[in-house]
Amino acid sequence: MSNQEDILSVENRPDYTPQIDARTKIVEILSKVDTRHAYSDILLEKEIIDLSDVDKRFVTEVVNGVLRWRLRLDWYLNQLYLGEYDNLLIEVKNNLRSSVYQLLFLDKIPAYAVLYEAVEIAKAKFNQKTANLVNAILRNYLRQAKKFDFLEMEMEILDKLAFRYSHPKWLIQRWIEHWGIDEVSMLCQANNERPRLSVRLNRQIADPTSFFKSLDENQISYEVHPDFPDFVWIDNFQDFRKLDFISRGWVSVQDISTGIPAVLLNPIPGEKVLDMCAAPGGKTGYIADKMGDDGFILALDRHPSRLKTLANNMKRLQLRSPRSVTADGNRLPVRCEFDKILVDAPCTGFGVLRKKVDLKWKRTEQDISEMKEVQLKLLEQAAASLRVGGLMVYSTCTLEPEENEKNIYRFLEKHPEFELLRLKNRIPEKYITHKYFVYTFPHKHQMDGSFAALLQKGAASKKE
Structure with a gap:
């Protein structure tokens, strides 16, 4: 994207679908996580109930993504902001965090859409000065993103692991003392991956034959756990939820x-x-x-x-x-x-x-x-x-x-x-x-x- 391109103009963009309400909700949920004794999974259940299915998935993805990668996102933003990043208002931080997360991890979302709506949120919640700051930082990120790989190479090992896997340094230090660097690296990497969801069969009322036949007929991919056969991994969980096995009591969503x-x-x-x-x-x-x-x-x-x-x-x-x-x-x-x-x-x-x-x-x-x-x-x-x-x-x-x-x-x-x-x-x-x-x-x-x-x-x- 050239510096001259008018990122703030979204007119005549055939691939632009406005999601300003969803992105505003993302900032609000993240800010509640930071400022209240509230947890993201509970907030997501309550806060996105009125959104469309598309926006629900989008908000859930970005909220969870920002929280998974917050340390890395904050490190980037610290490099880009010339003032004291820690002193920024929490909603400004979360607007920036969620925007950088989208630019870094969500390839299908065009950069101009991310920047435009981040600026609009800053303008609506604060003022034009804050909007200009958000615009400048995000443009700066797009220009300088590649240099961060070189800065990571210069870090000490503990800082590098904390940055690379976005875990608190004190926790990584503890885990290294227990299991060593290689094991901790694999653990932290797994912690940042979306879990494969599983359900437990309720043998009191479920008919396993009918259950698995229905999964096959609806082309739902699954795998029975080899060691704990009461548990079944379900891969396309959105389609599975459309069936009524949970509400009928045949299964419980359970790790x-x-x-x-x-x-x-x-x-x-x-x-x-x-x-x-x-x-x-x-x-x-x-x-x-x-x-x-x-x-x-x-x-x-x-x-x-x-x-x-x-x-x-x-x-x-x-x-x-x-x-x-x-x-x-x-x-x-x-x-x-x-x-x-x-x-x-x-x-x-x-x-x-x-x-x-x-x-x-x-x-x-x-x-x-x-x-x-x-x-x-x-x-x-x-x-x-x-x-x-x-x-x-x-x-x-x-x-x-x-x-x-x-x-x-x-x-x-x-x-x-x-x-x-x-x-x-x-x-x-x-x-x-x-x-x-x-x-x-x-x-x-x-x-x-x-x-x-x-x-x-x-x-x-x-x-x-």
């Missing part, structure tokens, strides 16, 4: 990693199971399914709104065994002993960065220290409610040892009556680390990052 705790727990009909921190109910539903919906499941969560979602999911799945109760996991509402307990603890969530793309910018290293104490208290409470000989699974969706195996060791020091069980023959060995722990990684297993361990109370005298 494969979330099924592993239920596999380890191995509930059987007639048992009493406690699911702490249960909402929104994916693991609860799978536990009920594996029990044949025959038994009693107490599903706890301290957030009433999330428990309402769980209850709606159980109704959709036509499951009767779960009973949901609003309660803090540190104060159980009933006094009884359970056969099996799942402690799916709240965590920093660094295993699910492919889906919760803004989480890496919201979490700090201090969160790890705080979370591990919350998790240990939940384990302590669960221990008192498990019968002798009963099984307890502890699971998280993070990759931090302090929240995972180190917490298990801390718990065992206080509770010698518990035994950490080996996982061989309970789950395929490729998911097992050091004989006792499950670790899944997106770059290795095509699922979210997660952790799980299996413990037995009084196991020395009564083993299952």
Whole structure:
């Protein structure tokens, strides 16, 4: 694009489709993520409901893309803006970030459309001076984009990895200490890729033969997971949603990693199971399914709104065994002993960065220290409610040892009556680390990052 080309003129452009409302919505959502205790996935559900399907896909793509690549985008803009970039108003930043993301990653969108609408947004939200600034920075990016490759080559290795994969430097440093540079590079790259979505079959009401026949007839590409056959990867998910399998309760949209705790727990009909921190109910539903919906499941969560979602999911799945109760996991509402307990603890969530793309910018290293104490208290409470000989699974969706195996060791020091069980023959060995722990990684297993361990109370005298 020449410097003389009038980018701001979109008249007589046959390939230009105005999306000013969609781009304005992008800036607003990103700014709410930055300034409020709000998460992008929840905001996207609420904020784009009135947009067309085309604009919904566009807004989702750009919002998630900006959050995935924010560190790199900010680095570019820091080089281009002559003032203090950090002092720019947040909506101006997000207008620039979303524009550079489109120019860098979305080849089918013409540059003049990106610049024109970015300038119009700046003009509408602020003034002509701000619009001129946005125009100048974006034009400058188009002129200088190629030079950034050379600047990257001069970076120190930690800065280079943080820039290349757009992850916080402190997090990359931690991960390198655990797994080394090559492994961390593959992990970070996987975190920036769109996840392959999966569904779990609800064996209580689904007819697998009819289900797969319908997928074939509608030319929907799928793959049954070789290790966890209740889970099915769906490739063209937009077409799949048009079928009514989700609303009919035949399937739940659920990552494969979330099924592993239920596999380890191995509930059987007639048992009493406690699911702490249960909402929104994916693991609860799978536990009920594996029990044949025959038994009693107490599903706890301290957030009433999330428990309402769980209850709606159980109704959709036509499951009767779960009973949901609003309660803090540190104060159980009933006094009884359970056969099996799942402690799916709240965590920093660094295993699910492919889906919760803004989480890496919201979490700090201090969160790890705080979370591990919350998790240990939940384990302590669960221990008192498990019968002798009963099984307890502890699971998280993070990759931090302090929240995972180190917490298990801390718990065992206080509770010698518990035994950490080996996982061989309970789950395929490729998911097992050091004989006792499950670790899944997106770059290795095509699922979210997660952790799980299996413990037995009084196991020395009564083993299952």
